[in-house]
Amino acid sequence: MASKDFVGLTKPRKTRHHDTGDMVSENSTLIRYSLLFGAAGQIALFVALPYRVAMIPAALFGLHALITTAIQASNPSSNAYMDGVLVGRSSAQLPSKETGRFGSEPAAYPVVVFHFGVRFNHPLGLLSPGAKQTIDHFVACNNLVEERADEYGMLGLSPWRAAERGSNNTLMMVYYFRDVEGLNKFAHDDVHRKAWDYLAKSGPKHIGFFHEAFCVPPKAYESIYGNFPPLLMGAASVLCVGETGDDAWVRPTVSADLGALRSQFGRMGRAFKETLDT
Structure with a gap:
């Protein structure tokens, strides 16, 4: 008996989802x-x-x-x-770009996770010298990757602030890409190059910057969200061909209350368990 397709918890839409929020106005220094x-x-x-x-x-x-x-x-x-909260358990499963359907195979597609952030090592935080220019570059990069999301294969992004210091002056974006080629194309865009050149060459030394990239193959990741609105990879927005043949943006959040998605190995397609058993 064939497994049933995963059930999406949000409706496809004609425009891309935008949930990046505002990290700057909530900064503790301000x-x-x-x-x-x-x-x-x-x-x-x-x-x-x-x-x-x-x-x-x-x-x-x-x-x-x-x-x-x-x-x-x-x-x-x-x-x-409680606005937007999906009551129950959900998981992020990428839909097929060609059909917009989730299918029944967990963690079926590869994904690249990219962390990109800055830190203001100054008592004035976001009001410190060079902070405005840095934030302008940061915002320009985010706008670029959102505007050209399908070209870069950018699936979603989420803003975060670190709490390792009381100042909360570390800002980070978590991006999800289809493949490393798309990420590399974004990295070589002129907007990103200008941001990099400013931070690495002419920016104040009290402003730190970083990035991390993780290339994750199929069957090597899983996610679970309980009583949460779409978050992180679950808040991605994937351009697909909808059931009517028109383009549609689909969120990867599906119900995890039934079937294989109820367990960690199940959400990974049991790849890790099979490896351990051999």
């Missing part, structure tokens, strides 16, 4: 300065206005936060943090 300016503004209100009047803005902000939290905690349907 948050500290925002708190500093907010505190300074509150002090100015105390100086200029009667005490009870000056307390009104802070009291309103606090009351709004308290009421919003209470409503969302007591009424799950109003909880914005």
